[in-house]
Amino acid sequence: MAAKDKDRIVPLERMDEFDAIIDARSPAEFLEDHIPGAINLPVLDDTERRIIGTIYKQRSAFEARRLGAAWVAKNLARHLQERLQQYPPSWRPLVYCWRGGQRSGAFVTWLRMIGWSAAQLAGGYKTYRRWVLERLAELPAHFSWRVIAGPTGSGKTRVLQALELRGHQVLDLEALARHRGSILGAWPGGEAQPTQKAFDTALVAALRRFDPFRPVFVEAESKRIGLVQLPEVLHEAMRLAPMIVLDTPQECRLQLLLEDYGWLGDEPAALARRLERFKGFVPNETLRRWQELALRRDLATLFAELIARHYDPLYRRSLARHPELVQAPRVRLTGLDTAALEAACGEIEAWGSASELLPRPSSAAASARPP
Structure with missing residues (x-):
């Protein structure tokens, strides 16, 4: 040439x-x-x-x-x-x-x-897309992951944000996916999720900013977040990583849900239609009651029942499938204020230096910085 x-x-x-x-x-x-x-x-x-x-x-x-x-x-x-x-x-x-x-x-x-x-x-975009998929297949193995787990409303995202403010490396998958992962997890304002390709691109950009010699904190997620899917290698790395479970009082969980999902009450009829997605998961009588609560804008009662009758039973079933959640260290989050979040972060940092939170061999950081 x-x-x-x-x-x-x-x-x-x-x-x-x-x-x-x-x-x-x-x-x-x-x-x-x-x-x-x-x-x-x-x-x-x-x-x-x-x-x-x-x-x-x-x-x-x-x-x-x-x-x-x-x-x-x-x-x-x-x-x-x-x-x-x-x-x-x-x-x-x-x-x-x-x-x-x-x-x-x-x-x-x-x-x-x-x-x-x-x-x-x-090679144009086609070559770039191939490069993204190659990075997704190898980058996650370069990092030592720390997974923050807990039932719905336990403050996992708030804790991740507080950890990031304290200088820790954080991968916020829900922010990249623009979805909170649950049935009602759509982003406020009707913002659409990225396409799978755009999510992959944003994920590679985030991973390439991390230092492989420092741990990366991430929230426990299923393989799918709304309409987008996590790469198999990343999901497996998270599954094998050390885990910390947040223990948050019920009143704090309800407060968090009201703060994060309160916007759903701005359109009661739309919220009632969204609740149709629970059909088949709860009895029809329960679903009708929840829709009535939505139409009355009684979000406090609605969210309390969602926790008690759907999300917590779902979490308890996951405990049976994942015994590592039962054995994982627990950190108490006593509130959503700065002092409570700082205290929880301090406990997580202490656990993070303990031997039981050292990464397993399959998720250990690589010896070289990822490309």
Whole structure:
């Protein structure tokens, strides 16, 4: 390959050399997932891409390329007149599309003709996605995990946040998934969960920031959080990791649920419909009562019954399947105020230095920093 070609088409490992990353794919492709920090400057919008694809398959490749070239030229002209006006001659952008083909190639050709030292990502997003999956298959084994467990409403997320404020490494899977994992765990405000691909990308970004020579605290989670799924390697590492169980008084648990889920009471009818998801888990009579409580906005009674009649029985059944939860050290969380959280963190730190919380061989930190 000539030196000029090497400057124009670069591998993934050189991505950090550039001033900006441009995603030339359609808005829908970008929304599904993209390289962190990339800006979306599509050479074909969603409708144009669909039309070109149809012409290519049903009529002729030549006709599709001819029409596509006209639309690409139109869209590139708009980007040059709008989003790209601000950049100096020294600006160095890296452009990618799905496979590093015609869309990013056309974009780079125009940018280089203007005078910018633009380059094309070899293999495009497809290569990046393969790299993400490879990292997910090997990164979790580099870390020493500490799992915070406990029944619903015991304050696991609050404790993780307090540990992070004290300088500890924390992986907040629910924040990445934008879901709390339970039947009513949707994020406030109707915010949608990321796609599986976007969740994977965010997870790799989080893992790569961790120091493998320090423990990482994480909340006990099932393999699925709402609509997204944890990588098998990470879930297994968490399953084998030392565990600490929070012991939180009932009144504190109810207070936490009212604080974290109180927004559900803003739309009583919508909450009543959400409760339909418990159908089959509780008797129909119980479900009707809960829906009546929702319509009356009596969240305190509703959440107390959810704890007593669904979540705690579910947790007790999990204890039977996971005896390590019974044997794990317990930390008392006496409240949700700063002093109570600090006290719980102090106990966790003390347990964390104890021999019974040392990682098992299968989840021990690797001797080298992960890539």
